[in-house]
Amino acid sequence: xxxxxxxxxxxxxxxxxxxxxxxxxxxxxxxxxxxxxxxxxxxxxxxxxxxxxxxxxxxxxxxxxxxxxxxxxxxxxxxxxxxxxxxxxxxxxxxxxxxxxxxxxxxxxxxxxxxxxxxxxxxxxxxxxxxxxxxxxxxxxxxxxxxxxxxxxxxxxxxxxxxxxxxxxxxxxxxxxxxxxxxxxxxxxxxxxxxxxxxxxxxxxxxxxxxxxxxxxxxxxxxxxxxxxxxxxxxxxxxxxxxxxxxxxxxxxxxxxxxxxxxxxxxxxxxxxxxxxxxxxxxxxxxxxxxxxxxxxxxxxxxxxxxxxxxxxxxxxxxxxxxxxxxxxxxxxxxxxxxxxxxxxxxxxxxxxxxxxxxxxxxxxxxxxxxxxxxxxxxxxxxxxxxxxxxxxxxxxxxxxxxxxxxxxxxxxxxxxxxxxxxxxxxxxxxxxxxxxxxxxxxxxxxxxxxxxxxxxxxxxxxxxxxxxxxxxxxxxxxxxxxxxxxxxxxxxxxxxxxxxxxxxxxxxxxxxxxxxxxxxxxxxxxxxxxxxxxxxxxxxxxxxxxxxxxxxxxxxxxxxxxxxxxxxxxxxxxxxxxxxxxxxxxxxxxxxxxxxxxxxxxxxxxxxxxxxxxxxxxxxxxxxxxxxxxxxxxxxxxxxxxxxxxxxxxxxxxxxxxxxxxxxxxxxxxxxxxxxxxxxxxxxxxxxxxxxxxxxxxxxxxxxxxxxxxxxxxxxxxx
Numbered sequence: 002x003x004x005x006x007x008x009x010x011x012x013x014x015x016x017x018x019x020x021x022x023x024x025x026x027x028x029x030x031x032x033x034x035x036x037x038x039x040x041x042x043x044x045x046x047x048x049x050x051x052x053x054x055x056x057x058x059x060x061x062x063x064x065x066x067x068x069x070x071x072x073x074x075x076x077x078x079x080x081x082x083x084x085x086x087x088x089x090x091x092x093x094x095x096x097x098x099x100x101x102x103x104x105x106x107x108x109x110x111x112x113x114x115x116x117x118x119x120x121x122x123x124x125x126x127x128x129x130x131x132x133x134x135x136x137x138x139x140x141x142x143x144x145x146x147x148x149x150x151x152x153x154x155x156x157x158x159x160x161x162x163x164x165x166x167x168x169x170x171x172x173x174x175x176x177x178x179x180x181x182x183x184x185x186x187x188x189x190x191x192x193x194x195x196x197x198x199x200x201x202x203x204x205x206x207x208x209x210x211x212x213x214x215x216x217x218x219x220x221x222x223x224x225x226x227x228x229x230x231x232x233x234x235x236x237x238x239x240x241x242x243x244x245x246x247x248x249x250x251x252x253x254x255x256x257x258x259x260x261x262x263x264x265x266x267x268x269x270x271x272x273x274x275x276x277x278x279x280x281x282x283x284x285x286x287x288x289x290x291x292x293x294x295x296x297x298x299x300x301x302x303x304x305x306x307x308x309x310x311x312x313x314x315x316x317x318x319x320x321x322x323x324x325x326x327x328x329x330x331x332x333x334x335x336x337x338x339x340x341x342x343x344x345x346x347x348x349x350x351x352x353x354x355x356x357x358x359x360x361x362x363x364x365x366x367x368x369x370x371x372x373x374x375x376x377x378x379x380x381x382x383x384x385x386x387x388x389x390x391x392x393x394x395x396x397x398x399x400x401x402x403x404x405x406x407x408x409x410x411x412x413x414x415x416x417x418x419x420x421x422x423x424x425x426x427x428x429x430x431x432x433x434x435x436x437x438x439x440x441x442x443x444x445x446x447x448x449x450x451x452x453x454x455x456x457x458x459x460x461x462x463x464x465x466x467x468x469x470x471x472x473x474x475x476x477x478x479x480x481x482x483x484x485x486x487x488x489x490x491x492x493x494x495x496x497x498x499x500x501x502x503x504x505x506x507x508x509x510x511x512x513x514x515x516x517x518x519x520x521x522x523x524x525x526x527x528x529x530x531x532x533x534x535x536x537x538x539x540x541x542x543x544x545x546x547x548x549x550x551x552x553x554x555x556x557x558x559x560x561x562x563x564x565x566x567x568x569x570x571x572x573x574x575x576x577x578x579x580x581x582x583x584x585x586x587x588x589x590x591x592x593x594x595x596x597x598x599x600x601x602x603x604x605x606x607x608x609x610x611x612x613x614x615x616x617x618x619x620x621x622x623x624x625x626x627x628x629x630x631x632x633x634x635x636x637x638x639x640x641x642x643x644x645x646x647x648x649x650x651x652x653x654x655x656x657x658x659x660x661x662x663x664x665x666x667x668x669x670x671x672x673x674x675x676x677x678x679x680x681x682x683x684x685x686x687x688x689x690x691x692x693x694x695x696x697x698x699x700x701x702x703x704x705x706x707x708x709x710x711x712x713x714x715x716x717x718x719x720x721x
Contacts, residue, residue, distance in 0.1 A: 015375045025130050029121065033132060036117045036141040039489050040110035040150050046492040049154045049640055052651065053496060054088065055105060056636035057081050060542050060645070061092030062100045068092045068245070072253045073632055076624045076645035082257030082270065082652045084240065086194040087155040093314065099195040112333070113150025116161045117141045120366050124169040124373050125267040126175070127330045132377040133473065139369035141558040144484040145362045147305040151489065152498055155196045162192040163203055164366050174333050177216035180224050186229035190236025195272040198362060202348055206340025206367075214333035227436075241267065254658040256632065256651040278353030286497060287349075287356045294350040295361065302430050304361035304368070306481035308346075309426050310419040311368045314375030315416045321378060334374045342368030358499050376419065382412040412434035413466075417457035420473035424449020427480035437502040441483060448476040496633075504574065551636070568671050611712025614677075615641040621674035623720070629677045630654050630663075630695050638677075649674060650695045661697045668719050674700045678715040 014252040019165035047054035053073075061068035090112075091105045098104040101425050117137045117449035125133025139145055149156040173181035185207060192200025208226055215222045244255065244263040258266040288297040296305050315335060322332035345364035349356060367486045377680025431442035455469035484501035527681070586587045598698065617627040631637050635648035650665075667673055679697065706717040 006506070028130075028134055029118075032121065032137050032141070033114055033118055036112050036113070036137075037110070039141065039147065040113045040484065041107065042489055044106050044110060044151060047106070047151065047494055048102055050102075050106065050490070050494055051496055051498075052494075053081060053089075053632055054153045054155075054641060056632075056639040057085075057088050057642075058091045058105050059100050059639060061088055062095035064159065066252075070253050073256065073590045073635060073646040073648055074625070074639060076647075077253040078625065079254045079632070079647070079651055079656070079658055080256045080278075081699060082153055082266065084197060084263070084267075085192045086191055087153075088160040090158060091153060095439060105153055106151065107447065109153060109463055111152055112157045113141070113146065115431075116146075116150075116164045116366070119164045119168050120370060123164070124439065125170045126171055126371050128374055128377045132564040135376070136366075136369045136373040139307060139372070139478060140365055141363075141479055142482040142485045143304065143306070143362070143365045143369070144481055144488050145359055146365050147488045148493065148500040149359055149362045149484040150500055152359075152493060153500075154359065155357060159195045159200060160193055160197060160362050160366065163341075163363060164208065166192070166203065167366065167370075170337055173335075174211055174214050174216075179228060182211065182225050182229035183232040184231035187236040188476040190233045190238075193233075193237035193267075194240050196578070198275075199360070202345045203341045203367075204680040205339055209340060210333050210337040211592075213336060214328050214330070216328060222233060225676070239325075254656070255637070256648075256656060257653075258659075259657070275354040275356070276352055276538065277347070278330075285364050290353055292350055295346055298433060299316075299500045300358050302359060302433065302484060303358045304365060305425060305500065306427060306430065307372055307458070307477065308368055308486075310423045311342060311372040312478070313415065313419050313422065314372045314379075315342070317377055318371075318375035323384065331378050335371060336369045338370035338374065342371055350519050357497060362663075379412040379416050383409050383416065383466065397612035403584065413457055415454040416470070416473075420456060420469075421450055421453035423655065425479040431480050431483075434502045437487075438483065441479070445476050445479050448479075452476060501519055531672055540705045610637045614638075616712050617711055617716070618642045618644055618675065619645075623674035624672040625674065627675040627677050627716075628673050628698075628719075630679065630699075634679075635675065649695075653667045654695065655693065657694050659694060661694065661701060664694075664698050665701070670719060673719050675708070676717040676719055678703075678717070679709070 005566075057067075057071055057073050057080075060072050060075040060509040064072070064077065066072070067075050068089060069085070071080045071088050072126045073079055073081055073082070089109050092127050094104045094108045095101075102525055117140050120140050121137035124136040137141040142577055149160065166185045169181045169185035169188060171176070173185060189200050189204060189207070211226060212222055215225070217225070236704060240265050244252070255261050255266055257271070285297065288294050288299045294300060295308060318331065318335045319339070322335070325332055341366055345367065349360055349364070365569045376389070392687040428442045428446040428447070431437075431445065435442075452469045452472035455465055456473065457464035459469060459677075488500040507521055512637060538720050575678075615638070618638060621627070621644060624645065626642060627638060628647040628649055629638065630650050631654035632650075635646040638644070638646045651658060676698075701717070702717050706721065708715050708717055710716070
């Protein structure tokens, strides 16, 4: 008797007949509630987290102009070196509930819950509840995702917007409607306003999946993609155009740019320089650039737990579906999420500029969705079809003769390989922190290998295969889940946070791991509900006199006639932490001091601020209570005093934000209270070199004003 394998039908949208089973609804509810607990639990232990962004959030609660531009200070001297979309969310929360650790970080955590829910919905729509549930849970337990959704960096909003764009692309491929494509383009556009060009790493996958699998004719698909591109440009470009068209004399200087230009910031400092190394070498944080960077001691524990299995799944899935119809949804899903993973992973691997470990959170949705899709495909293919009959154990009895089902055998072997390699790689990652729950690595690898063997030889025993698959999923998520829980239980602060326990292989030096365990940083916000805030001054930064935007005025004369720092004190919501020995609880890694829990040395986490210095600046009624060299110093002082502080050199301390003549005019107008000597840039080095504006200003101040020491800090009273 002759038997032939029938070609599987393309996957259709998976929609349960009738009402959804209560068990399914319950499992989704458990997923979302569990994610919320993990991301919200003891959230305020990290205090102000990254003080650089926390100070900008505080400024946004006091000045609408500061919120619009993403200013570091409420008097609008200079912006942070990123676009302001994430600051808008946290700033509006601070205006509603008062500025404190909870009002700043809770929106970040809720973004994580939303990202998990959207990823579940996107995967479940085509591939069923189980695949969606796995993708959502795997994203929730990715260590770097736990870190970023409990922190105030822009990456939380970026990841949510990328997942939202992915969901919109799923709907667009399914329906062929232009509206969904416009939503996807708009999501990426606002992703650009969150972290500029990093949001566009998924763009090739988005365009390719619709070009290949979209329902309409090719000409219409191309036209729809052009419209989606227009939506992207409009949603990303309106803020850039606003900044470029706004008179430079009445807006803050664009931090990180060389010419006070948001477009130049996007294409230079936050664009090509990140790829080529023009703005700094990133090897100290993430290891040497190359194909295996994502698996090294720096990045491996952040993102790579499921990455080997996901790559196997991508290759197997594409090979399995290569001959299917153009609109096949399994292949379309692999193009979307697998392309997302490949492009983002390769760019992060070969970037020569600064690349931090936490950048990898943007590829996490692609990794887990690819694995869920291909895993679901192989699970169903493990029982191939012979003459309309299911093949179990690689054989089907037809008229007394057995026929080998080769596809089923290959599917089982691939599933076993994915489970086994995940267990072995988890062992390697856990072994890098051998002193941290050392038995876990043995349990994980033994369980995974046993599950892989059972899957490979399950044959006709479907129940055994099901149990083995569940065991493989549990062991596959055990290592990353343990890291996730450890990350959630550790306070993180500074500019270079990392997930999971410290690896002995990465300790020490600029690329070494910081102390990821231990007690919360000194001065951090206490645990408690949203209403809690630390005591101290809530002085309004906008109560001072009219202020010039010194970093961008075109002549020194404009310092006395420029526009007021609009609305700088219009909001009194919230109170800033004041009077503590440290601002926001972060010791300065930029100053060479020890980094706080969960951060890496050399990252510029802020500066130690004495209570005496905070008290002195809190009494100032000048527009800027003080002028300092870099944004880290300014941020710490702002958080500890509630006053606007001028950052002359920006994040790195090297921004040419003003001229000596303009600074002198502002001093003459009485808009700057004190000048504080010292302070370092984000790279850990002294900001400003010989001949720089900062050096010129420092020399002039030292020559014309008397130095005093306040709390161990050299201070010059510019009003005397």
